[in-house]
Amino acid sequence: MAENIPEKSAWYIGATPRDVGDVAILIGDPARVERIATHLDDVHRVPVNRGLQTITGTRAGTRITATAFGMGAPIAAVVLEELRALGVHTFVRIGTAMAAGAVQLGDFVLAEAALRREGTSDSYAPPGYPAVSDTTLNAAITDTLHAQSTRRHHTGVFASYDGFYSQMFALPGSRSRVREELLDDIARFGLIAADMETSALLVAGRMLGARTSSLCVATVDPVSQEKLDAGRMAAAEHDLFEAAINALCHPTLKETR
Ligand SMILES: O=P(O)(O)O[C@H]1O[C@H](CO)[C@@H](O)[C@H]1O
Ligand SMILES: O=c1cc[nH]c(=O)[nH]1
Numbered sequence: 001m002a003e004n005i006p007e008k009s010a011w012y013i014g015a016t017p018r019d020v021g022d023v024a025i026l027i028g029d030p031a032r033v034e035r036i037a038t039h040l041d042d043v044h045r046v047p048v049n050r051g052l053q054t055i056t057g058t059r060a061g062t063r064i065t066a067t068a069f070g071m072g073a074p075i076a077a078v079v080l081e082e083l084r085a086l087g088v089h090t091f092v093r094i095g096t097a098m099a100a101g102a103v104q105l106g107d108f109v110l111a112e113a114a115l116r117r118e119g120t121s122d123s124y125a126p127p128g129y130p131a132v133s134d135t136t137l138n139a140a141i142t143d144t145l146h147a148q149s150t151r152r153h154h155t156g157v158f159a160s161y162d163g164f165y166s167q168m169f170a171l172p173g174s175r176s177r178v179r180e181e182l183l184d185d186i187a188r189f190g191l192i193a194a195d196m197e198t199s200a201l202l203v204a205g206r207m208l209g210a211r212t213s214s215l216c217v218a219t220v221d222p223v224s225q226e227k228l229d230a231g232r233m234a235a236a237e238h239d240l241f242e243a244a245i246n247a248l249c250h251p252t253l254k255e256t257r
Pocket of ligand 2 (some may be wrong): 096161168169194195196219220
């Protein structure tokens with residue numbers, strides 16, 4: 001009988017259409033999945049596959065999926081592709097980013113657009129194609145951040161890089177030009193943040209007909225390499241989860257889809 005035929009599951013994340021909602025939060029660190037689960041009701045867990053973990057829970061009647069991709073643009077795009085194929089139409093990447101410009105550690109940074117310094121977005125669109133966030137989604141996120149008003153936020157241009165140690169965070173004794181390239185980009189393009197996935201997700205999301213944006217906490221200073229301490233990070237993560245979940249429940253996202 002038809003209802004006994006197992007639904008096909010996505011190759012890597014292992015989820016079926018029934019396992020996911022219409023909207024999703026893309027998380028880097030897998031350890032954040034169980035922590036965001038505590039912010040949702042009726043949480044359903046998909047078995048972990050290849051370290052990729054997906055859960056779906058509800059908030060105010062909206063089913064929200066959260067999947068952790070780990071680190072870097074290629075796997076982040078795989079996860080976005082699979083969730084999109086399962087029916088997800090709206091994505092918010094949440095995570096950590098390097099602070100740039102006037103941004104201070106612990107501030108939120110919301111991507112309006114991103115400089116494509118990674119290679120994954122090239123597999124979706126030529127270099128002249130812009131990596132831009134969805135404006136309706138960003139309006140919902142901004143509205144939520146104002147209502148939440150727990151910490152400062154900045155909206156602007158991110159840059160995303162493939163090489164964490166070769167392009168973003170030089171280890172002691174490594175080639176100093178590494179950081180100079182990043183500092184050059186920050187100054188030349190007035191960036192507010194740098195991470196590893198945002199530009200690829202914005203391009204892939206748009207090419208696949210999904211709404212996509214990226215909201216991060218600034219956690220590292222590019223010049224001093226100072227990092228946000230664990231206590232402040234935990235508080236920021238809590239606020240980040242709430243901002244993403246509340247934004248995805250925003251009424252305008254339902255009205256305009
Ligand atoms: O905190 P998450 O979301 O993992 O994001 C950031 O952390 C990793 C590298 O530090 C990259 O994935 C980067 O984008
Ligand atoms: O330095 C950093 C911090 C967070 N995320 C990154 O990609 N780089």
